[in-house]
Amino acid sequence: MTLTRHHGGLIILLSFAAAMLLTIIPLPDSLRTLRPDWMALTLIFWCLVLPYRVSVGSGFLAGLLLDVLSGTLLGEHALSLSIIAYLCVRLHQRIRVYPMWQQALTVMVFLVLHQLLTLWIDSVIGRPMPSLGYWLPSLVGAALWPFVFQLLTSLRINFSVQ
Amino acid sequence: MTVDHRQHHLDDVRAALSVLVYPLQLLVDLPGTTSEWFRESLSTRRGLQEENASLRTQQLVLNTQLQKLESLEAENMRLRALLDSSFQVGKRPMLIAELLSVDMDPYRHQIEINKGSLDHLYNGQPLLDSQGIMGQLIHVGPFTATAMLITDPSHAIPVQINRTGLRTIALGTGSIDRLDLPHIPTNADVRVGDLLVSSGLGGRFPPGYPVAEVTSVEQDPGNTFSTVEARPRANLDRSREVLLVWPPKLLEPAAGPASAAATPDKATEGDTSGDKAP
Numbered sequence: 480m481t482l483t484r485h486h487g488g489l490i491i492l493l494s495f496a497a498a499m500l501l502t503i504i505p506l507p508d509s510l511r512t513l514r515p516d517w518m519a520l521t522l523i524f525w526c527l528v529l530p531y532r533v534s535v536g537s538g539f540l541a542g543l544l545l546d547v548l549s550g551t552l553l554g555e556h557a558l559s560l561s562i563i564a565y566l567c568v569r570l571h572q573r574i575r576v577y578p579m580w581q582q583a584l585t586v587m588v589f590l591v592l593h594q595l596l597t598l599w600i601d602s603v604i605g606r607p608m609p610s611l612g613y614w615l616p617s618l619v620g621a622a623l624w625p626f627v628f629q630l631l632t633s634l635r636i637n638f639s640v641q
Numbered sequence: 642m643t644v645d646h647r648q649h650h651l652d653d654v655r656a657a658l659s660v661l662v663y664p665l666q667l668l669v670d671l672p673g674t675t676s677e678w679f680r681e682s683l684s685t686r687r688g689l690q691e692e693n694a695s696l697r698t699q700q701l702v703l704n705t706q707l708q709k710l711e712s713l714e715a716e717n718m719r720l721r722a723l724l725d726s727s728f729q730v731g732k733r734p735m736l737i738a739e740l741l742s743v744d745m746d747p748y749r750h751q752i753e754i755n756k757g758s759l760d761h762l763y764n765g766q767p768l769l770d771s772q773g774i775m776g777q778l779i780h781v782g783p784f785t786a787t788a789m790l791i792t793d794p795s796h797a798i799p800v801q802i803n804r805t806g807l808r809t810i811a812l813g814t815g816s817i818d819r820l821d822l823p824h825i826p827t828n829a830d831v832r833v834g835d836l837l838v839s840s841g842l843g844g845r846f847p848p849g850y851p852v853a854e855v856t857s858v859e860q861d862p863g864n865t866f867s868t869v870e871a872r873p874r875a876n877l878d879r880s881r882e883v884l885l886v887w888p889p890k891l892l893e894p895a896a897g898p899a900s901a902a903a904t905p906d907k908a909t910e911g912d913t914s915g916d917k918a919p
Contacts, residue, residue, distance in 0.1 A: 496665065503743040504669050511747045547658040548665075548743075550751045550780065550787045553651050607794045607815065609748045 485532060487640030494521050494631060495541055503548055512612050515620035518545050519593050522560055523586055524631045526567035527574055529641065538564030552604060559596035563589045579625050587621035656758070659782030666743050666753065666785065673742040733847060734887045736760060741785065750793035750817065754883060757784045762885060765845055769884040773851040773874030774798065774839055790877050791852065792817050800852050801840035805830050808840050811853060811871060817878050820853050822869040831858050831869055847886055
């Protein structure tokens with residue numbers, strides 16, 4: 480625990496709001512299936528950087544909002560985002576020191592896990608199996624991770640979020 | 642929690658949360674709405690005149706068709722009265738809602754509209770456009786509502802072939818321009834181009850509205866059922882305005898005294914049984 484007071488909760492909220500906007504912003508049909516899971520990326524970042532502020536609870540709330548936004552079963556994204564938030568917080572000390580490409584790979588594992596959990600819930604409630612293109616957002620998300628990381632880090636430093 | 646949702650205990654929670662995300666949805670919708678507004682306010686006089694003229698012609702044509710329809714409806718009612726069948730056509734109250742241009746899960750066919758329970762929308766309400774049935778509402782929040790299109794893989798709609806009266810069920814496939822009709826026996830009379838209208842069985846969709854057109858029929862004598870595909874009539878991926886309809890009996894008690902409300906109720910009950918008879 481840090482002794483300084485917490486700063487910049489608004490920035491964290493705004494970053495989540497921006498992630499939600501990016502999640503529902505209309506894209507052309509060819510790009511729709513490639514859209515990375517911005518919520519998961521943002522959540523992973525904050526869990527790695529500020530594990531004492533953003534963790535399972537925030538993941539759960541973010542997931543609930545994501546469920547309402549995307550019209551999925553209530554609790555579906557909440558569950559999977561809570562689980563990856565937990566993993567991130569558990570492993571944050573190890574992941575932080577990784578080089579960027581290795582970090583991106585780890586993030587991809589988290590994203591695939593997130594998609595796997597939602598796919599599992601979807602198939603339990605009897606939705607048909609999607610095509611292989613379903614997994615592309617994880618790849619795209621991992622490829623975008625360095626940029627997301629840089630962007631959010633500069634935000635964090637500029638507004639001294641801690 | 643997930644199981645809980647299957648029994649619809651959490652609809653209120655979802656409705657409350659939907660208020661929270663409503664500003665975000667509005668924000669995303671804003672560029673589309675403003676560009677539409679700009680286009681409308683900057684359109685030239687000439688363009689407006691042309692549009693006006695074409696709309697006028699269209700209205701004339703539609704009015705002529707409507708005259709024919711009204712006389713046919715009257716004749717139909719007369720004939721049904723002779724047969725003692727209590728079929729009620731009735732005017733259905735309608736409301737026009739606009740789509741919010743937000744993207745949902747690409748593997749689900751869902752849309753978000755800008756009306757909610759404050760406009761008396763309800764879960765399971767049918768959604769139409771000018772060409773046919775589009776889908777039904779699945780979540781209703783105070784300001785917005787989510788609708789599932791008829792092409793969603795988990796959607797099914799009871800239909801009837803307009804030409805022969807054969808009743809069946811049309812299933813969504815997950816592709817926006819195709820419905821499957823898996824329950825048609827091989828010896829049934831189905832042809833390419835047949836119009837499928839909603840049969841009204843199940844009580845969710847109003848009977849007699851166009852749903853889809855048969856595009857391909859494969860009859861393999863070895864199989865029990867033939868493979869029939871259809872294309873939805875409604876512009877599922879192009880409409881921006883949608884129509885919401887209410888069943889006639891729901892608004893009746895508000896309009897008249899309680900004694901008047903009892904009669905249409907009976908009439909609608911008779912309507913479903915009369916529907917099954919042919």
